[in-house]
Amino acid sequence: MLSKLITLVAIVQSVFAETLVLKPPAVQTSNKDIAVVWVGGALCAQEAYRKIATEFQNQASVAGYNAWVAVPHFLEDTPNPPQMGGAMDASFKDLKANGFNGGDKFMFAHSLGTAFG
Numbered sequence: 365m366l367s368k369l370i371t372l373v374a375i376v377q378s379v380f381a382e383t384l385v386l387k388p389p390a391v392q393t394s395n396k397d398i399a400v401v402w403v404g405g406a407l408c409a410q411e412a413y414r415k416i417a418t419e420f421q422n423q424a425s426v427a428g429y430n431a432w433v434a435v436p437h438f439l440e441d442t443p444n445p446p447q448m449g450g451a452m453d454a455s456f457k458d459l460k461a462n463g464f465n466g467g468d469k470f471m472f473a474h475s476l477g478t479a480f481g
Contacts (some may be wrong), residue, residue: 382437383434383435383436383437383451383454383455383458384410384411384413384414384434384435384436384437385432385433385434385458385459385462386414386417386418386421386432386433386434386435387432387462387463388421388424388425388430388431388432389421389422389425391425394428394429394430395430396428396429396430396467397429397430397432397464397465397466397467398424398429398430398431398432398467398468398469398470399431399432399433399434399456399459399464399467399468399469399470400417400420400431400432400433400434400469400470400471400472401433401434401435401436401452401455401456401469401470401471401472402417402433402434402435402471402472402473402474403435403436403443403448403451403471403472403473403474404435404438404441404443404473404474404475405443405473405474405475405476406441406442406443406475406476407440407441407442408441408474408475409441410435410436410437410441413435413474414435417433417435420433421433432459432462432463432464434455434456434458434459435455436451436452436454436455437451438451442476443473443476443479452471456469
């Protein structure tokens with residue numbers, strides 16, 4: 365019963381959670397788009413990854429790539445198996461809704477996020 369309740373809460377939460385989407389820098393140097401879904405660690409808020417993700421985007425731009433980054437939201441800021449599939453699907457959907465038109469897709473993860481990727 366408890367596992368069903370946890371799964372239900374995870375599903376409801378994932379429906380209403382928002383993905384943090386970072387578009388590439390305004391000055392795009394190429395038409396090579398890449399997408400990165402950045403899965404955080406336990407008890408790490410999405411905003412904690414903004415600075416490093418933005419620097420990644422800047423470095424990718426120098427290398428000739430337009431890097432789109434999505435940081436999914438997880439219940440209690442902790443990735444967990446019942447939410448992972450939905451979070452990944454929502455992240456790619458949100459990237460497309462914000463203008464990502466295709467290209468290579470990658471997943472970055474930190475700490476606990478690496479266990480579920």
